[in-house]
Amino acid sequence: MKILVTGASGQLGHAIILQKPKQHQILCPSRNELDLSDELSCKKYIEFNKPDLIINCGAYTNVDLAEKEKEICLAINTSAPLTFAKILKDYGGNLLQISTDYVFDGKQNFAYKENDKKNPISQYGYSKAKAEELLEKFLKPTNQLIILRTSWLLGPTGNNFLVKILNLHKTKKELFVVSDQIGTMSSTFDVAKICWEIISKWNYISEHNYINHWTCSGISSWYDIAINIGDIAQKYKILDYPAKVNPIKTENYSTLAKRPIFSLLDCEKTSIVLDIICKYWQHELEMIISKIANR
Numbered sequence: 524m525k526i527l528v529t530g531a532s533g534q535l536g537h538a539i540i541l542q543k544p545k546q547h548q549i550l551c552p553s554r555n556e557l558d559l560s561d562e563l564s565c566k567k568y569i570e571f572n573k574p575d576l577i578i579n580c581g582a583y584t585n586v587d588l589a590e591k592e593k594e595i596c597l598a599i600n601t602s603a604p605l606t607f608a609k610i611l612k613d614y615g616g617n618l619l620q621i622s623t624d625y626v627f628d629g630k631q632n633f634a635y636k637e638n639d640k641k642n643p644i645s646q647y648g649y650s651k652a653k654a655e656e657l658l659e660k661f662l663k664p665t666n667q668l669i670i671l672r673t674s675w676l677l678g679p680t681g682n683n684f685l686v687k688i689l690n691l692h693k694t695k696k697e698l699f700v701v702s703d704q705i706g707t708m709s710s711t712f713d714v715a716k717i718c719w720e721i722i723s724k725w726n727y728i729s730e731h732n733y734i735n736h737w738t739c740s741g742i743s744s745w746y747d748i749a750i751n752i753g754d755i756a757q758k759y760k761i762l763d764y765p766a767k768v769n770p771i772k773t774e775n776y777s778t779l780a781k782r783p784i785f786s787l788l789d790c791e792k793t794s795i796v797l798d799i800i801c802k803y804w805q806h807e808l809e810m811i812i813s814k815i816a817n818r
């Protein structure tokens with residue numbers, strides 16, 4: 524298959540490219556070749572290249588800045604996949620849309636299932652939820668769509684929480700990290716693997732389980748993850764001593780965007796369909812940090 528990976532320079536896109544099965548031909552255009560904020564650029568690229576499948580990892584992911592840059596966030600996260608969908612519909616290509624726990628409001632206190640009501644509380648969440656809704660309308664009836672929601676993506680590179688906290692452990696004696704937002708991390712390696720598994724079972728999944736959830740297993744706060752990052756980094760000799768991590772409440776850590784207080788995704792259905800068990804978050808965090816230590 525000819526597969527277009529958008530956002531290939533991002534943390535998930537990069538992991539997807541690294542795990543590409545040999546039989547596929549991959550297109551991973553730069554932002555100059557395919558600008559997701561430009562409808563004409565999206566239209567021209569897809570019409571010219573006609574990929575059999577698009578893995579849409581490209582996104583406006585700065586959750587706070589999105590509150591100020593609503594239009595650009597909507598253009599990249601909602602209009603671009605919609606443009607793809609309209610063209611894919613014509614010639615029969617498929618779309619794997621990467622989405623997020625931020626489509627939910629976090630008011631639940633048990634894990635979100637695939638068909639639970641979406642109610643985003645940020646512009647970023649709104650842009651991703653709206654994309655899901657529009658894509659469903661165009662591509663679901665013909666089984667050309669699979670949505671994969673994940674949460675708290677961490678990998679060894681990119682502008683993510685793990686990389687930031689690791690640097691803070693190296694440079695500060697004390698950190699303050701939010702302890703009342705609850706969810707689960709996901710690793711870029713693991714989510715990339717699931718993308719390829721889903722693609723290999725496209726016909727069944729697009730028909731029977733077109734919305735999927737995938738994260739690590741277990742439950743944690745950002746505070747728990749920050750402590751673990753310090754301890755594991757010390758074990759792998761990336762640090763002499765971790766910084767002291769102090770818990771703080773969301774209300775005392777001001778950000779432009781609201782974030783769901785509870786955003787655990789229930790991955791059971793996807794786990795059954797793919798016959799794969801989610802990896803425990805601390806083990807996956809250790810695997811990522813060991814890769815950082817060995818490079």
Ligand SMILES: NC(=O)c1ccc[n+]([C@@H]2O[C@H](COP(=O)([O-])OP(=O)(O)OC[C@H]3O[C@@H](n4cnc5c(N)ncnc54)[C@H](OP(=O)(O)O)[C@@H]3O)[C@@H](O)[C@H]2O)c1
Pocket residue numbers: 529530531532533534535536553554557558559560561579580581582583584599621622623624651673674675676677681682
């Ligand atoms: N990060 C998380 O915690 C998280 C959680 C749940 C779901 N997700 C979803 O997972 C997917 C991958 O996220 P990620 O963390 O890998 O994102 P990321 O590291 O921030 O990468 C975003 C990618 O999108 C590209 N991009 C942004 N604007 C573009 C534009 N106008 N034209 C072309 N490319 C553009 C970036 O290209 P440049 O390198 O040129 O900027 C980059 O390759 C996204 O759909 C995101 O919504 C993320």
